[in-house]
Amino acid sequence: MPKTALTPQNLDSVATRFRILGVPLRLQILNELANGERTVTALVEATGSTQPNVSKHLSTLLAHRLVKREKRGNSAYYSVSDPAVFKLCEIVCGNIERALEEERAAFSGG
Amino acid sequence: MPKTALTPQNLDSVATRFRILGVPLRLQILNELANGERTVTALVEATGSTQPNVSKHLSTLLAHRLVKREKRGNSAYYSVSDPAVFKLCEIVCGNIERALEEERAAFSGG
């Protein structure tokens, strides 16, 4: 199966998805969900944000199918729908590390 | 070597980097640079945007070390500094494909 790459056609969708991930609180939510499903309340506590704000970001994540939602009893349980997002974060972290190293080298070395 | 993952400490940097990638024109520029170094003028033509706009986005990309810049003669040659970004785009494309497939399945099947 060929890997799907960036094309003029999918530029917007790809950019949109990156933008979804470009909000610290949303990453924080995803990072928390990495440990398993969580209720909104649990995420509010974990992130230190407000309930409406967390709910809103969950809606966004849900709309783009980055998370799944399951209602049980009184609570809504959210979980990551595609674990590949964490691979993304790993790569970005690697990117940043290399960029910082370059910067350091440029500062020290010339 | 352990992969660097998302942590409470690096959340902001990671989010910032995602946001940098969340702009279609910037992705378009990177996509063009995937074929090798390009001058600003070449990127202006390839993207159909204006010169100041392309220059500004290149500045942003440069500031975050997503691209390198080399001045030769009258022109500035830009190139991708860390090819791992394309891996990111591939993964995101895969994400989107799966999300769309889910959506389709949800529509048809349940």
Place this chain on the structure above:
DNA sequence: CGCTTATATAATCATATAATCATATAGTCA
């Protein structure tokens, strides 16, 4: 030195969106 070309940058404007606040909906349990 002007003239042209290539690139960068400052100022402004327009827009998207994150946070907040208030409120609505929905489920549980007495």
Place this chain on the structure above:
DNA sequence: TGACTATATGATTATATGATTATATAAGCG
């Protein structure tokens, strides 16, 4: 049913930032 808990959502505000315009800087070339 009424009270409580959990979650969602609409309206508003504040802010960040992308696009545009005009202009500045810099390099080549006659």
